[in-house]
Amino acid sequence: MHRLPSAFEFQNSVETIRAHHWRSYTDTYKGCEFECQYCLYKGPGEYGRHVRPVDGSIPARSDLGIVDIGTTTDPYQPMEAEQKLTRSILEAAAATEIPLFVLTRGTLVLRDVDVLRDLASAGLVEVCISVITLNEDVAAQIEPGAPRPHERLRVAEQLAAHDIPVAFHVAPLIPGLDTPENVAAMGKRLAEACGSHIFSAMLGARKPYWAPFYKSMDAAAEYCGSFETFERAYPRDFDFSRGAADTCDFEYALPALTPLRDGVTAGGATYVSENYPFLTTGALEGGIYQWKLPTVYDMASWIEARGAVAEWADFLTWYRGFGPSERLVGLVRSLWESGELFLGTRLAKQNDGYVASEELLMPAQHTLVAKRTPVA
Known part of the structure; x- marks a missing residue:
């Protein structure tokens, strides 16, 4: 019997219903070697240094609906090269006809083109590449362990060349990280690379990682479009009075999101805002979205x-x-x-x-x- 790692319900809050169509999600590892400084699941300590496979498993079954892989940790981080846990999920999904949404920054996903192509031919997979900036200097500071943006673009283009559906995930979107002109240009570039749709979500602020994240932003300040804009949107002494991951005020979010949406539209793709549904430019249909839960x-x-x-x-x-x-x-x-x-x-x-x-x-x-x- 084919098995998957322990799976969890995805749509279990207004934020998740607002964001995505997935019915379930799973992860292959605990911790992440990519060490993205903004990660919502990153806290103080050894998060990126003691990565290990997850515990537990469940039978693979089609009533799981669309299964998201990569919600809390990257499925194609370096450990996957040896463990092959993500590949085992792909193989189980192919055998039991489970639709998958694979979210990654990793170049190792190209290793699994054979299985991904089989899944794609049945409309059972979409690979979503996470890119928050095309500025290599900024990325080096706030995503120190992840492949550089140009490498991720290359991965997306190679997957698309094999007829594997590709999308991009611009999350978190950080006000001031780049100029509005460059954000629009990035949206257009990503849209042209995938031709389908681009997701985006605003930076979520959580107290456990805020100090180290701000330190990484300080290091990237000279490369940012407007560090002052970032500081106004997300002050160093951010108010963590609410329990969820807080975003900036709408007055800062809208000017950050609009250039991305406009660039994506100019590039011929659909823009999907995970925070603000009124900014989304169209519904997602076909492929894995045959099995979607409504957002x-x-x-x-x-x-x-x-x-x-x-x-x-x-x-x-x-x-x-x-x-x-x-x-x-x-x-x-x-x-x-x-x-x-x-x-x-x-x-x-x-x-x-x-x-x-x-x-x-x-x-x-x-x-x-x-x-x-x-x-x-």
Whole structure:
């Protein structure tokens, strides 16, 4: 019997429903040798120095839906060359028809082109390359152990040449890291390299890693587009009063995101904002997205297309068509009732329903942090 590492439910908060379509996620390793200084799962101590395979496993089964690999640690970090745990997931997915979303900064993914190509021919995989800047000097300071940006672009182009679906993940997007012109140029360059879609998420601030992250930003300051913009958006004495990973105020987020969205659009790809659904430029369809769970963008788009108030009962009939668990239905219902579900969209609440509006429901200032809720 084919097996996967222990898997967890992905959509278990408003942030994760807002961000991605995945039903499950798994990781192959604990810790990460790439040592990205902004990592939401990085804390003080030896995170990048004592990497080991994860414990536990579950049978590979198709009802896991789209499985995200790479949520909390990179599946193609150096240890994978020997352990081959990520490759074993690909092989299990090919044998049991599990759709995979593989998120990585690693060049080692090219080793597995043979299995990825088989998965791609069945519409069962998308490889997403994480790139936050094309500035090599900045990347060397804040992603010290990861392959340089030009290497990741080369990987994406080689995967695409083998007809393997490729996307890019610009996360975290850090205000001031580069000039607006360079951010737009990066968006266009990434779009031209993949031709499909680009995800982005704002930097999430968490207290355990804030001091070392700021130290790395200080080291990169001379190479940044505007270090002053970064300091205004994310002060050194950031307020960590909320429990989630906090993002900067909307007044700083929008000027950072807009050039990226415009560049992606100019390059012919779809832009997907994980924090602000109203900035997303289109739905993701086909390939692995045959098995998607709806995001807030999908939900809001369905309501807007109705041209009338959408009551919960009508929405639920549509939503159940995607096969959400009863736990997830309950979570969405509670977020629907509280009004939190549609923050960052152009909908207005009317009694128990929602309708399209010209007004923007003000987005929340936090980003996703994966929680470990084991799959049933």
